[in-house]
Amino acid sequence: MGCSVLFVCLGNICRSPTAHGVFQKMVSDVGLMDEIQIDSAGTGDWHIGRGPDPRSQAAAQSRAYDLSALRARQVCAEDFQKFDYILAMDxxxxxxxxxxxxxxxxxxxxxxxxxxxxxxxxxxxxPYYGGEGGFDEVLDLVEDGARGLLATIQRKLAEQG
Known part of the structure; x- marks a missing residue:
């Protein structure tokens, strides 16, 4: 059965790839990578094909999250049928x-x-136009949201049997 999650921000180079990477590690750590599909996208098209902002990658790496394989893409109409959860950053x-x-x-x-x-x-x-501290603040918020989301999905998967 499984579950699928799409994280969305504006350009898909700071916030949504951070959420993607953090959530992916949490899902992997609890052994649910086969059950939960994860992706991220942006509402804008400026950064399609680019990796996450180097500052986002560095902040994530400092907490053992690897964003290096992620590439920006734009949200499309099919995403609304493909994903169970579409979660906006703002x-x-x-x-x-x-x-x-x-x-x-x-x-x-x-x-x-x-x-x-x-x-x-x-x-x-x-955090794009702010100082370095903004990337750590994003990580703090994302880690909190990811823990709550994972708990919600784990309950749902348990109910599905």
Missing amino acids: NSNLQDLRKMRSAQDTCHLGLFLDFASASAVREVPD
Whole structure:
């Protein structure tokens, strides 16, 4: 049966690949890589084919997450049928995704940090134009959201038997 998750930000070079890499490691650590499909994408098309921002990669690497194999792509209409969860990093991306979604799409579409428990923050801030500390803040938020998302999916998989 399994489950599939798509993380979405604007350019797919900072926040969503960070979420992708963090969640992938957590899923791997609990032995569910065969059960959970993970991807990331951007609502914009500026960085298609490029790897994550070097600052995102460095921050992730400092916590043993490897983003080097990821490449930016743009969200497409098929994603709404392919994924069970489409999770936006902020409200602006969520609005863009809602405009793309058709009436028959049944995936869970919402904010990634709705799954976070330790923070009252609901949007992952874009670190692109900020200082180096922004990338660590993104990781803190993403780790919290990823733990909550994984727990939710593990419960769902257990119910499916």
